[in-house]
Each structure stands twice: as C-alpha cells, then as structure tokens.
Amino acid sequence: MNDALTIPQDAAGYGHLYGISTGPGDPELITLKAARLLSECPVVAYFCKRSGPGRARTSCEAHITDEHEELPLVYPVTNEIPHGSPEYRQQIEDFFEESAEAVAQHLKAGRSVAVLNEGDAFFYGSFMHIYLRLKDRFESTVVPGVGAMMAGGALLPHPLMMRDDQLRVIPGTMDEKALRASIDPERATVIMKVGTNLPLLRRIVTDLGLQERAWYVEKASMPEERVMPLVEAPDGKAPYFSMVLIPGPGVRV
Template structure:
C-alpha cells in the first residue's frame, strides 16, 4: 500500500474460520498490507492470525495485541473493565501512531468486526482521531446454522441472539419469546443455558455446533453432549418452525 499523509486503519473481518469464506476485499487487504495487527491470548498464536497463515507478505510487520485478562477474574469485578479499558487505549495509541506516520494497518478480526468482536472497542476510540474503515464478513453464527444443514428461520420467525453470560432469568425470557435462537459465549455457562432452554421449551430442538467451518467441526443435538463446559468456538442453534409455502 502506498504511503500517504495519514494511513488508514482497516478492521478486516475474516469470517468464521475457513479462509475460503473471506471476502475478496479482505483477502486483498490481508495479502497487501505491511502492518498486520491481531488479538490473541498471552502465549497463544491467536485464531485470527492462524486463519491468515501463508497469506502475509514476506516483509509484513505483526503487532500482537495480547489480552491482559480473559477469564482470570469475573466480568462483575470492576477491575475487569478497568484493565481492558487501559489495554484497548494502549492498542489504539499504537495504531494511531502508525496511521499518523502514513502507514496503513490491517486489524484482523474473527467473524464480523461489528458483531461481538474486540475491534469494536478499538473502533469507538479510533473513529474520532484516525481514518478507520471496516470490512464486513460472514459471522460465526451464520457458519453454525449452515453447518446444521437447515434454515435458521422461516417466514415471520423472530431470531434472537443471546449470550450465555446473561442471568438465567434473562436467558429464559429471551429464549421463550424468540422463535429461533443463536446462543453464544457459552463456555462454563452451559448448565445455566441448558436449564434456560428447558424452561423455554426449546431444549429438544437445540443443536450444538463446535468450530463451525473450521478444522474439527462437529454438529450434534445438544442432548447428546454430556459435558459441563464448551470451548470458545461453540454455538447452540434452535431452528425456527415458521410459515412456509
């Protein structure tokens, strides 16, 4: 990319995990950018970085943004937001410094950058001081319901996306009111999610998809899984049964 008075920071959605599902624009930006930034857990390669293996130019300069905390302290602890806020501010400053020097930067984003992703926390800080553009992508939930082999909605079905981190009462209420469901951020919240699905009368239709579109993808009824926790890349879908010709 050519140098200019001020560079552009691109939040590039990589899709659900399979490089073949990236957009043409995302592929072009990733392959041509000299500066590549991505999030990862400390000591890990990072899923976003793994998706683009073999795609980066030889002289690419990588900026790994390593989370200072993930599950070490609960979300309800005031320190959690304080620590992450400082982390995102530091990352923003680093990206703005590169932009101010005329460099373009591609920030790799799993799924879609504006759908429950870490890039959103950078975007809100960057948009007032830097030139920033977002490249949309296929979401992980889209890959999950596609992997299930059935449409997620029909006719006038109401689709709700709910987080397993919600209080059980809120989970149950959202699940009861929706016709079709996508449940994310499950992890250690699986027992609570199971109870909420049962109370909402949807447990018998719940499908568990792990690693949608990625190596190791599995699809099975939730009732066939007897564990108490799930890996990060796990989504539960409940298909709508609405109006159809």
Template sequence: MMDLDAIGGTARKGMLYGIGVGPGDISYLTLRAAALVQQVDVIAFFAKRGLQGNARGIVDPLMGEHREELRLEYPVTNEIPPEDPRYQEQISRFYEASAETVSALLRQGKSVGLLAEGDPFFYGSFMHIWRRLDKIFPIEVVPGVTGMSGCWTRANAPITWGDDALSVLPGTMGEEQLTRRLADTDAAVIMKVGKNLAKIRRAVTAAGLLARAIYVERGSMKGERIMPLSEGPEVGSPYFSMVLIPGQGRRL
C-alpha cells in the first residue's frame, strides 16, 4: 500500500491548507491533497444550505471517524443575482465571519484543510479566505485538477491545438459581450452556466460555433451527461455544468 505520509509530507500545526479536490472523481486527487485530507486537524468546507457540499462529498472515502469538521454554510447562493447589493453584502459578511472562524482554529495551533472543488485559485471560494488571511497565517495552496480539465477529458475533446488561444468565459457575462468574445477566440470554456444556458446557446449560435459546442453536466461525477450543445437542455442547467468549444488549430 502506498504511504501517503511519506509522499505527501505532514501537516504543520497552525497552518491553513487550501486543498484542491478536483472535478468530482476522487481518483483525480493529487497525492499531496489525499495525504493532507487524512492528516489535518480540521477539515473545513463550503456548502449550500441543506446539502453536504460537493468538495466534502468528494473526499468522503478518505474521512475516518471522529474527524473535526468545519461546515461553512453559504447564507445565499442563487436565490439573489450576484450583482444585487443584498447578495454582495451577505456574502461579504459570510466570508469575513468564515475567516474569523478559521483564524480562531489556527491560533489554537490546529492545522486546517479548507477544501476547494477543482483548483483553489480558479473561481474558488477559498480565494476569499486566502485574501483575508494570507498576510496573517502561513498558507499552502495545493493545486487540483480543474473542473474544465476534467470535463474536456471526459468529453474526449482536446481543447487546444498548436497556437490556439483559449478563453474562459463566465456565462453571467452580457449576451453581446459573450458573443463578441466567442467570435474572437479559437477555443472556449463557458463556466457558470445554470440559469444562463439559453443566453449562452444564443451567443454560441450567433458566433457561428454551435456545431462545435459540447454541453457537459456533472463531468466526472455521478450523473454525468455529455452531449452536443444543440441536443442539450434549452433552458436551465445544474450548477456543475459547462459548455466547451474545442479549438481546431493546425492539424499536423
């Protein structure tokens, strides 16, 4: 059996670890991430009210009994648009309170592993805690396989060839701007699909890319669905979904 302690090193007391847990399949965890999940004094994770939290679910097979856990429950997710001042105020207070809670554990000399879906530094909630604590406590960020990497691999779709330029675009972007950016790039990944799916489909079509677009839902997770965007749902999609537009590049 592989000795994770020997490969991944040991967790240091009073240190915060941002642990990237990958796109969903536990086999995509790095050795360092797997070792730390088993070693840190406290496993912290973000979750939506009433749900386990996807990152926490990914590492469940690595969690033994009687582990200390810190659940950081969002006060709001998609109930209010992100641009609404009420959303921004509630989320800002939530991250401040979460950072204080984590700080208290670190001051006690405990090591804390804050889980992050995909990679901690890519659209991750972890970044909001990192920004508040980076100059105060020692922090190690453990990179993870990004959701988009997991999705294009599961879709068997090489995303860039040769000198292709890749654009990563949030689906929350305005339709006109999204269409323009799609038309100006060689390959694209559209994140934050959800309620923006119909708008994204229109923008992809207007940019002349519908024939190449792939819809991926819960890539590498249970319930995975992969299909051409033209055959996918027309309105609304789960949180864990994205649209891929592979580049064509130079075929050698």
C-alpha cells in the first residue's frame, strides 16, 4: 500500500473515523485539509444511489487513487417511497445501521476510513448517521466544508446577510402551516430540500410580500447551476440540489 496512506492507529489499534466534507460540487471547493486526509486514509466510503457514485465521490475524483479501498454505501431507496412513510424510515434506518457496521469493520481492523459527505458533514449530512452510531466506539474527526447555502449565496446579486441581519435555515419538506410560520420577513432565510414544495414555497413567499427578495438556486457550483428570482422558477418538483434564498432586510447600498 502507498506510504502516504499512513494515518496512525489509536491506542487500541483501531483506525480513525473521518467525516470529510467535500463541498457543494465544485472540485475546487474541497478544503486543503479534506484533500490531505483523504489522500492519507486507506479506505474511502461514500453514499450513492444505485445509478452512480454520487456527487461527493465525483467531487473527490482527483484525490482518490488505486491505492485506496473504496466502500460505496448504496441507498436502498431514494424517491420510490414517500419520505414520511414508516416503510421509508425503516429502510433508511436499517441502511445506516448496516453502513455503520461496514465502516466499523475497517476501523476495528486498524484501517482509518474517510467517509465523504456533500457540502458540510454536520449540516443535513448523511455522515452524521454513521458518526452517531460509531462515536462512542472509535476516535473520530469531522472536517468542515463549504456548505451548499454558501455556494448558493455567492451567486446572488447582493449579500445574503449584512449588518444586524439574522439567518433562519429551514427544510422545505415541512407542511404549509409550518413553512408559513418559519419564514420571517425580518430575517434572512435559506430553505433547503425544496423538492415537491417549490410551487408552495413560491406562493407563500408571494403571500408574505417577499417575492422581490427571494431567489431560486439550483445545483450551485456545479456545471449545471441555475440562479433566478423565485417568481421565475420552473413549475413542478425541484432537483435535490436546489434551495430558496431570501436575503435579509438590512441596508444594501
């Protein structure tokens, strides 16, 4: 094995668990620390669908060599079952249990594992489900990364927040009552996980008189990125990598 893949074992001889944040999609937005640790870990694990390696693995292509052992963690379901259904939740919980144990087998054998995570690992990241299951058994390190909302905010024609603006981040998967209660005209707002609620969000934002401030961002930092006023956003379901951003009301001159 390559001499570069030599992260020391812990006192018990176990490998070290790393949550590697890979940024929002642009390979150049991976941090230097993430790239270094990725090059040193003998095992690279990543979440993906059955149809491909996933965005996190793709972002790290330049840093993964033949010396690495790859561990794909393949989701059993994505959109085939409603996310709120008991069946979906059970399948996903079972998946995270099995994934954590697959990672644990390498750690117990003394091999450190870099688990890749799109955006930031502790910001709606799948890595946290592995971490919570293994944190009391193995030493671990979480490497922060550029979050999707920061990449999206950088595409706007004015700052997301300034001066005394406050920020609220909410999941777009909530029902209408919860969404209306969560969007405050006096705060900057980032709505993640837009999905099928895109038309609903556009209606709520208009009802609240925020249409002039609201933006729709799709696949920020990726080659296919799109940014437009929310009122011009397409109808129907939004792609997974999409968000609504409402800059704060602070003075912007």
